[in-house]
Amino acid sequence: MLKAFFHNITILAVFLASSLAGWSQINTDQVLRVGQNALYFEDYVLSIQYFNQVIQAKPYLPQPYLMRAIAKLNLEDYRGAEEDASKCISINPYLPDAWEVRGVARQNRGLNNGAIADYDQALALLPNNRNILFNKALAQEDEGLNAQADSTITEILKHYRNYDKAYVARAKLRLAAGDTIAAEKDIDRSIELNPNSLNPYLLRASIAIDKHKDYERALADMDKAIKLEPRVAGLYINRAFVRHELDDYFGAMADFDYALDLEPLSSTALFNRSLLLMEVGDNDRALVDLTRLLNITPDDERALYNRSIVYSEKREFDKAIADISAVIGKLPAFSSAYFMRSEFYREKGDMKHAKADYEHALALAKKNAAAPADGIIASDGPSGQRPDDTKPEELTREAAAGRFNALLTIDNDTRIDGDYNNQAIRGRVQDRDMQIDIEPYIEISLYSSPGELSENTYSMKEIDDINSSRMLRSMVFVTSKPVRLSDTDLIKRHFESIDYYNSYIATHNPRTIDYLGRALDLITVRNYDAAIADLDRAVAMSPDHAVAYMLRAQARYYQRLEAEPYASPDDKSSLSGSRRETLTIALADIDKAIEYSPRTSALWYDKGNILYAMGDLDSAMDAYTKAIETQPTMGEAYFNRGYIKLKTGDEQGGIDDLSKAGELGKVSAYNLIKRVRRIR
Numbered sequence: 001m002l003k004a005f006f007h008n009i010t011i012l013a014v015f016l017a018s019s020l021a022g023w024s025q026i027n028t029d030q031v032l033r034v035g036q037n038a039l040y041f042e043d044y045v046l047s048i049q050y051f052n053q054v055i056q057a058k059p060y061l062p063q064p065y066l067m068r069a070i071a072k073l074n075l076e077d078y079r080g081a082e083e084d085a086s087k088c089i090s091i092n093p094y095l096p097d098a099w100e101v102r103g104v105a106r107q108n109r110g111l112n113n114g115a116i117a118d119y120d121q122a123l124a125l126l127p128n129n130r131n132i133l134f135n136k137a138l139a140q141e142d143e144g145l146n147a148q149a150d151s152t153i154t155e156i157l158k159h160y161r162n163y164d165k166a167y168v169a170r171a172k173l174r175l176a177a178g179d180t181i182a183a184e185k186d187i188d189r190s191i192e193l194n195p196n197s198l199n200p201y202l203l204r205a206s207i208a209i210d211k212h213k214d215y216e217r218a219l220a221d222m223d224k225a226i227k228l229e230p231r232v233a234g235l236y237i238n239r240a241f242v243r244h245e246l247d248d249y250f251g252a253m254a255d256f257d258y259a260l261d262l263e264p265l266s267s268t269a270l271f272n273r274s275l276l277l278m279e280v281g282d283n284d285r286a287l288v289d290l291t292r293l294l295n296i297t298p299d300d301e302r303a304l305y306n307r308s309i310v311y312s313e314k315r316e317f318d319k320a321i322a323d324i325s326a327v328i329g330k331l332p333a334f335s336s337a338y339f340m341r342s343e344f345y346r347e348k349g350d351m352k353h354a355k356a357d358y359e360h361a362l363a364l365a366k367k368n369a370a371a372p373a374d375g376i377i378a379s380d381g382p383s384g385q386r387p388d389d390t391k392p393e394e395l396t397r398e399a400a401a402g403r404f405n406a407l408l409t410i411d412n413d414t415r416i417d418g419d420y421n422n423q424a425i426r427g428r429v430q431d432r433d434m435q436i437d438i439e440p441y442i443e444i445s446l447y448s449s450p451g452e453l454s455e456n457t458y459s460m461k462e463i464d465d466i467n468s469s470r471m472l473r474s475m476v477f478v479t480s481k482p483v484r485l486s487d488t489d490l491i492k493r494h495f496e497s498i499d500y501y502n503s504y505i506a507t508h509n510p511r512t513i514d515y516l517g518r519a520l521d522l523i524t525v526r527n528y529d530a531a532i533a534d535l536d537r538a539v540a541m542s543p544d545h546a547v548a549y550m551l552r553a554q555a556r557y558y559q560r561l562e563a564e565p566y567a568s569p570d571d572k573s574s575l576s577g578s579r580r581e582t583l584t585i586a587l588a589d590i591d592k593a594i595e596y597s598p599r600t601s602a603l604w605y606d607k608g609n610i611l612y613a614m615g616d617l618d619s620a621m622d623a624y625t626k627a628i629e630t631q632p633t634m635g636e637a638y639f640n641r642g643y644i645k646l647k648t649g650d651e652q653g654g655i656d657d658l659s660k661a662g663e664l665g666k667v668s669a670y671n672l673i674k675r676v677r678r679i680r
Contacts, residue, residue, distance in 0.1 A: 032050070048071050066088040072659070073104060076108075077673055079655055099122035102115075103135060107138070136152055146176060153173070201221040201224045216246070231262060233262040237268055239255050271300075272408055299330065304324070304327045309340075312347070325341065338357045338361035341353075341357045438612060446521075457478060459478070460546075462546050463477075471511075498521045516547065528556070550603060553587070554606070557613070605627040608623035620644060624640050638660045646676060658673050
């Protein structure tokens with residue numbers, strides 16, 4: 001408790017020091033030390049904020065760039081880590097850690113040759129370093145330089161004979177070279193040295209399945225792997241495959257069930273379980289799984305194919321025909337699908353269509369027998385030829401069984417992690433399950449809530465003037481994190497404030513500020529129509545009042561957003577006429593506010609959000625760019641611009657902007673970067 005207390009006091013002191021940086025120099029040594037502490041305790045995003053402060057104060061120091069690169073590396077922002085490590089190297093090329101960090105970042109980006117060069121530079125400064133040598137070997141293997149990788153691993157084992165990971169890495173190389181016996185010896189040695197390492201069990205299980213068809217041995221290794229990593233859905237999927245091969249249907253079903261408990265949207269687990277249910281005749285539950293799978297991946301031809309079979313078993317032939325027709329639409333040369341549809345039509349009594357499909361299927365099957373098309377027809381033997389007496393219909397049904405009715409497996413993750421020396425916002429925030437959308441509208445509010453790390457209130461001269469005048473009943477903020485009221489007493493207080501303004505305006509000559517004040521209360525209680533009416537009066541009285549225009553745009557934006565929350569900004573046609581009209585008027589108000597306050601970054605940012613809601617993504621990006629020009633530390637603008645770049649196909653530009661947003665404290669940026677890499 002005392003440790004946490006003093007740590008928090010230190011953080012507070014540092015933030016206070018940084019806030020006074022305008023008139024005093026921050027203690028960069030202290031800030032760097034606190035940042036290193038945060039890094040040690042895996043507060044990666046927080047540590048970046050400290051390193052930012054040091055870099056801003058003393059951009060010529062190499063250490064904060066190196067520390068920030070390490071934090072970004074742990075957040076899987078590999079491009080950002082590479083850039084920071086490069087900056088550190090340009091300042092001081094004699095830091096081996098900087099070369100190593102850049103090598104790791106490049107290796108994770110697939111830039112293996114650059115990574116190898118960096119590791120060589122690091123090894124020149126730290127000869128025979130085990131971790132750097134090992135990462136170099138992995139980069140060489142990834143680049144296809146297997147002989148060089150083997151030589152590097154031999155060098156490692158010359159100095160570190162009991163390094164278990166090196167034996168696993170060499171086993172993979174020997175397996176690739178076809179030397180299964182030597183590979184198994186290396187795997188056994190790795191397990192002897194470290195029986196708690198996952199990868200050797202997975203690799204040995206794969207050898208048992210692929211090379212020996214020894215499913216009992218594979219099952220034993222899969223059991224050990226699952227004991228080490230009991231929360232990985234893919235391991236249960238693969239063990240279920242092994243159990244199925246051993247005719248342990250109950251065990252296989254239990255594994256698929258648990259895999260889906262861990263990952264409810266696992267398409268592989270859903271597909272496999274549906275096949276197993278079909279195999280035991282439980283068509284109703286199989287139908288549920290296949291339908292769930294098609295809700296996730298609507299174009300999955302395997303699921304459509306098998307669901308058509310289930311529908312036919314249930315004698316729902318119209319649905320069966322619809323599914324198999326969808327398969328034919330995707331695979332027009334797939335003769336077995338035509339045979340199936342012919343049978344469905346025949347069962348339905350539609351002999352005309354049944355005959356047409358059957359004849360077309362025969363013609364395709366003969367053609368496929370001569371030259372298999374697109375891998376749909378699998379060959380029986382190494383020559384790719386089939387027996388001459390094979391009937392076309394039998395041939396295609398066999399092919400369909402191999403292509404569409406076989407259990408799927410997940411690639412065992414035997415990729416060996418590098419040895420790098422090194423839920424809240426702490427730790428690996430990129431692994432958190434986040435709902436990703438653009439950052440919200442920045443608004444004028446009577447409340448502000450603190451953010452995770454980044455600044456959530458913004459400066460606007462006109463708001464500062466209003467607060468200084470004390471003409472409103474409370475302070476006003478420009479914020480990206482407004483408070484949504486749920487407290488009954490607070491809501492009641494705003495209705496009382498509205499009553500006060502009603503009385504005052506009825507008995508006095510109202511001023512612009514009075515209408516602004518009542519509009520703020522009305523917006524807070526979400527009475528947007530009444531708020532817009534007050535702001536109309538304010539604008540009529542003060543045609544050059546930037547705050548009035550900004551506030552009216554805000555009311556109109558939320559008015560339509562709440563009326564049609566599910567309208568998609570990706571499709572302009574999805575916007576109703578009234579929504580588009582309201583957003584167009586809101587955009588005009590924002591443009592008017594910008595005319596009178598062009599250096600207010602929040603106005604340009606809000607313009608971007610309105611344009612995004614209207615589906616005008618190019619103009620939205622231009623507005624966010626202008627917001628960044630007026631305030632280069634505006635993380636929200638970088639995030640939203642990066643998000644749109646990804647949507648429009650500019651992957652690298654999007655990742656660059658998201659990296660900068662994460663650096664500026666937008667935690668969800670790291671999650672989105674990881675998702676983009678996973679989709680590649």
